[in-house]
Amino acid sequence: MVSLFSAKFLGRGLGAVALAVAVGASLVGAPAPVAAHGPDSIPDLAEGLLDAVVNISTAQTVKAQRSVPLPQVPEGSPFQEFFDEFFNRQNKDGDQPRRVQSLGSGFVIDGNEGIVVTNNHVIEDADEITVNFNDGTKLEAEVLGTDTKTDIAVLKVKPQTPLKDVHFGDSETMRVGDWVMAIGNPFGLGGTVTTGIVSARNRDINSGPYDNYLQTDASINRGNSGGPLFNQEGEVIGINTAIISPSGGSIGIGFAIPSHTAMRVIDQLRQFGETRRGWLGVRIQEVTDEIAESLGMAKSEGALVAGVTEDGPAEAAGLQPGDVVLRFDGQVVPTMRDLPRMVADTTIGKEVEVVVLRKGEEVILKVTLGRLEEAEVAESAESSTNEQAAPVRKETLLGMELSDLTDEARAKFSIEADVKGVLVANVEDGSVAQEKRVQAGDVIVEVAQEPVASPADVVDQVEKLKKEDRKSALLLLSNGRGELRFVPLRIEE
The missing domain is CATH 2.30.42.10 (PDZ domain)
Structure with a gap:
């Protein structure tokens, strides 16, 4: 089974990335194609960037809860007093708070102000955050702001002299196949450089509402989270965040937050301590x-x-x-x-x-x-309606039994007063409606973007679509709470 991990929390194991350049053979009578080569060596580039990449260590106090069951011994046994004393002491010691430490990566984007960028999950819930520099310097950091939706955190340290920093490039100009370089702290091995290419763009890995990751085969492992992904000019075009791996180690499928997404979030966190979307x-x-x-x-x-x-x-x-x-x-x-x-x-x-x-x-x-509203807003329920008692009209269509929306129906299916339309009273097994997960208690609000108020309205709209040779009818459905969704149903002859 293949799993998706944040790079901070990966298991053991290192993946190897094999890179090859194929050179096409010349055809007789035709010019030889030009082969694009990657960098033969990158020591000068890496040397100029290493001092701006940092290791981030965090510490958190957690309360360990351990309860060791007392062995069953006969009442009055000479072992009873011994076990009582031993296990009571063990359980008491097990409840004592303990320190948990973790490691990640980051990079300096403003050497004068001491601004460091990393992943939110690297420093989340930490009591202490220490930024470790390539020359051995250690500085305590404060959190300026975090954003869980993009997994970005901005830290601030107080250096005695300006720090080496790096700058963002434009991730939008990166193409699949472009060479990239990652620097980070995998498995606590600081200052580690790996290279690869952009394997894909605009990846959605279901980690948040704004997923738009760069995929790379540059090795990313535990501890690389929050580290930079550079282009060949030494500009940061991504923040390394997660990998896909069956074992927890790198297999050449890593993901980085593109700089185009990160820059705006970072600017807002620096200015306001929060995002403003x-x-x-x-x-x-x-x-x-x-x-x-x-x-x-x-x-x-x-x-x-x-x-x-x-x-x-x-x-x-x-x-x-x-x-x-x-x-x-x-x-x-x-x-x-x-x-x-x-x-x-x-x-x-x-x-x-x-x-x-x-x-x-x-x-x-x-x-x-x-x-954007970040907090959930409590919905106030509106009260009552005054419906006139009338004969309930019913129709059967596309596997649905349709009915007027009466007070009795509202009570039976817990449908709120402000929901208007035609009730789906029952759904036939094996019907097109059941295939699309329409269920009893749903309310049809529109058919083909036309409001409906009675079962006959629904039938008329579907017949109209048939005459227009439409293959399906688009229904706007509401549940009892008024939450809407569109469902297309095939029109059966």
Whole structure:
């Protein structure tokens, strides 16, 4: 089984990376192709950077809780008093606080101010942080700020003389195959240099909402976390963070936070001690091939708006559930996961242009971004409705039994008063609805981006789609709490 680790917490073992350059043979009558070579040797580059890379050691006080069971001995046995005294003393000693230490890497980005960058997981929950320099100097560090979403921490030390520092380069210019060099503290072996290439870009390893990692085959192991990944000019284009490995040691699949992502976070942590990200106020989901077809899109792209936060920037600008965000602030939105990063990197309070696809037409909206809410906001439940008693209307469609949303249905399925639409009273086994995880208690709010208020409305909309030769119907569903999601259902003849 292959596992994903933060480089700080890896097990034993070192991976080897084999590098080879293939030179094409010349063809008769044709010029020989030019072979691009990597650096033959990098001692001058490495020597100039080693003093700016640091080892970071941390200490944390934890309370060990150990309870050793007392052996069962006969009452009055001569061993009873001995065991009572021995095990009571062992359990008491086991409860004493103890010091836990760990190691990581980092690098100096401002030698005059003593600013050091590392990973958040390297220093998380530490009581003491010591920065160890290449010349043997040790300085205590304070934390200026941390960001768990990108796993970045900024530290400050107080040097007596200016420190050697390094500068960021542009990770956006890095191409797959470009040579890179990592320096860090693997397994406590400080000042270790490894080389490799950029193996891939824009990797999503499911570690956070803004994943956009550079992948490299330069050896990264336990203790490399927080260390720099350099380009051939000696500029930091990444912060080494994690590896994939079946054994815990390097197998040539490592990940680094790109400098393009890190620089903005670091600047905010230095200025404010916290991040200040843009906030749009929407809940989004992926535009799958089925959803794209149901919306009449030529290809799956953009981010589908599944919900709009009440009183948020998106609502004020007129964004609606069912809109597909195609462009944000002049940038194309290729997939759902690209939009959160674009929004987060945009200045709070800036008015941006958002292009959405709405019912087959592109609509341009102006949105003034707010600040991302980090804390969960408690939702207050609105009270009651006054529905007139009326005969309950029912229909069966696409494996769903549809019904009016009555007070009895709200009570049965715990559906809040502000949820409006058509109730899914039952789902047939083996139906297309069951395949898409539609379940009894869901509420159909829209069909093909048209609001529905009765089972007949749903049937009419599906029949309309059939006449338009659509292969699927896009339903906007709500659960009992009002959380929305889009579900495409195949239209069966």
